[in-house]
Amino acid sequence: MATVLVVEDEVLIRDLVAGDLQEAGFTVVVAKNADHAIAILEARKDIHLLFTDIEMPGSINGLKLAAAVRDRWPPVHIIITSGKLRPLEIPANALFIAKPYLGKNVVVAMRTFENMSH
Structure with a gap:
């Protein structure tokens, strides 16, 4: 089962997409901003996909988070x-x-x- 990290600061949107992904059979981990997402990625080894909004509060936005993920993971x-x-x-x-x-x-x-279907 693939694990998706959803990074979204809007609670309603985050909850809706997380629910849709869980219904589709994905394991979902949520983060409210990029800083939180980096901490999750550093602590877990089971994240298969990052789904991130661009605009959000914190020290970096979603584009910079995506670049960091591409470099580090x-x-x-x-x-x-x-x-x-x-x-x-x-x-x-x-x-x-x-x-x-x-x-x-x-x-x-x-x-x-690749490896995201079940």
Whole structure:
């Protein structure tokens, strides 16, 4: 079973996407910002995919978090989301999903990555 780290500061959005992913069979870990997400990644070895918003409070935003994950945890798949335009540059092999999104579309995108389907 694949484990997804959802990083989103908006509680309602975080809870909705976490619920959709759990219903789809993923194990979900949530973080309220990038600093919290880094602490989780440092403590756990079972994170398969990072699903992060770009805009959030804390010392770094979701794009910088994604870059850090690509550097420090290269096997972790990355999906970035935002209500704004797609950033010009995102980490290699990462996907971008615009907000608002449907949870089922996020699940479909996650399953396109190697070892993320069950």
